[in-house]
Amino acid sequence: MVSISFLNPLSPEGKDIVRELGSFEGISQDIPQLRSTVTHNPSQEIADDSEIPSNFLELALKRIEWYVKKKNHREFNGRRYAYLSDDQITKYDVISFYLLCQAIGVKFGPNSRETRVMVESQGDLIRERLGKLHVDEARQLVEQSLHLYLDDDQVHWTFFEELLSSRKIRLTELILDQGELILDHQDFMERFGPKIKHRNPLSMYQLLIGDELKELIMIKLIMQETEDYIKQVHEKAKKMVEPNPILLELAEQVAEVLSRPMQSYGYGSMGGGGGPLKAGPLNHQAFPPCVKKALEGIKSGGRNDGIVLFITPFISYARLYPDVFRMNITKRVSDQDPNLEKTENEVLPLIYEAAQRCVPPLFDDQPQEKVNINAKLGFGMHSTLKMEHEGETTWYTPMSCEKIKLHLPPLCKPDDLCKKIGNPLSYYNRRIWEVNNLKTEGSKTQEEGDAEKHSKTEVSGVQKETDLTKSNTSDPNSGGL
């Protein structure tokens, strides 16, 4: 029988496991049993000994690593982490979960990227684990688990206020009647059965609610509880004299896993004349004609669109996530710039400068456009960039040439390279690639003027490229521990 704590470490069963362990003592000691469980799992693929977690801390990091790789690696191989879905690891997994929450709570607090990753990875893990279980067993576990939260038969939707507020669930996804959430089959039939015509009410129940909605709600509730738990830890830690060094170290390692560059997870060169691109300081010389023109200031008329819809996405992606189109993975600004330093110091100033160079200066008569700029960066409609607002809006991707020609025609003054691209960002990437390649090959073909004016940025561009080569050759799986 699978323990409920395999899905929900915060359940009473999960808490019992923690209590049994008692203290932190010996937390980093090897657990031969864990190793043997991993190696004996029939679906497990092992390429290197470092892939086998041998204690609680290593298992904790593997949980995070699994999530990060799964999200970022197109050819992610789940069989390398098969043990994470094996319920025999439950008692180790629960401890790892608590270690992670505490480490992240102590060091980073509830509004951090680390917390978001922890909470989301927990959600994904539950889904993964449910998928591997037998249908009946999964169903039973979900029922049991839901019961912990919804001990009443009738639950008013306002019970989910927190989940609604954090947008973990949408109100329109819930099946409501008289304020109550309908999950139960009988309840469903009583309330809606008579209204359903031309269809079988039972199959309608299975489609609209069935296992899917129950699973969704259970998972989101556990995610919320995880977040709340991290918050609690954080509050307590503020009053503590000295946090446990083991936790601090684990926190550092979690941050390290998150910051490993994408390329080390196995993106080779992508072809298309580009090669992998790493974000680096902006090189103004590589901007396409339209961007150069917009940065000089836009005349009345196109000002708002030019700054908010065109320049803001372009500058932010060019600086933080230039290969968004190639990766095709949606990200948040903080995924690329965890403490928003680059955004605050490099991206925003450039956008603001361009805004002030407009005629008339954009913020003079429309200071509210600052809020819209923040919104396009994904930080909701607020006057300041705050982590807790991130995700309220999405990070707008750069406009295509086609759109620019349509909405901001005076800006588009195409040159030769323009013929080969469809988006100003691709223009930028090509130019950067050209510049870097010419430079690294040791030739000095760079135009004199350019090299002089922008020597600083060029040099760091080269350094980036070297870093990249290094990380590409290192074994992606050997890092961490």
Add this chain to the structure above:
Amino acid sequence: MYLKPTSPNERRQYYREEWDVKNIPDYIRESLIQREFGFDHMGRGPNDRYRVFKNMDYLRKFMRYRAPFAAYSSVAFYHKPRRRDGWIKAELVFDVDAKDIPIRSCGCSNVCEVCLNQAKDIVHGLVDTIKGDLGLSNIHVVYSGRGYHIRVLDDLVMGADSDVRSQIVKYLVGSDVPRSEYSNQGMKYNLEHFTIPFAYPQVFTNRMKQAILAVNLETEIDGVNKNILKAVIKHRDLLKDHQWGIFRKNIGPIRYHKLVKGIASLNLTLVDAKVSIDLKRILRLPTSLHSGVSMISTEIKNLETFDPFQDAVPKFVYERD
């Protein structure tokens, strides 16, 4: 005679002869000292804010002597209303302005009987959903002068933050297209919103119907061209008998999808979302005068029989020549 601005003399007459502080609804009287009041004296917006009244008599005197152009009170309850501080909770409010209905059948430039009626129908639908789906009670409907305010004073939601309120707005107005693909044990099934006669899909179907019955050839809907509009107008009577399936078939499934998507995004403006998510809003005080149109903001006992041109017109309007 109707809908013209009020002169300062008429204002004074109204507050001296017709207005009675006792008609202010209980839900405001009972929480008087926790609310912030705001006034517009010159018709240039409510600049006189942070006002607090210790009792109804102070409010009575103020209104009679100042005869404001417009009067407002906060939807929020505060420990320190004078500083708009110590927020306790706020009414959940929905503002349906006849002038801002996204798909209006009248085409007038301000408000008229037609769009005011349309606003009333919308309010009807919203209130039904607030009660039937969300299970909330203590709901008040107020005629605002140019539309309607729905004010919910149910403690289940008065503490809700802006994010929760915005989710409620989306549910009520039908701004998310319900998914139509469902799966069960590996099999995919199609269920259009109109085949689900309950919960959110039903709300969505009702809002859709309301909008479709109001469109005309001039209506602008994202992704919907004149040809689609023509087909919609030609076939829309089918909806009166709930023949959605045939309607969809006649329009064509792809064009139907565009229609539904376009209307869903217009629905977001069915109520003024800014008002609903603002936890510190001030809202026109029931019984006070809307001087822009010479109408009384009126608490409605029975929405069915309420007629603004009967029940919300101040006496001085009839004395105009």
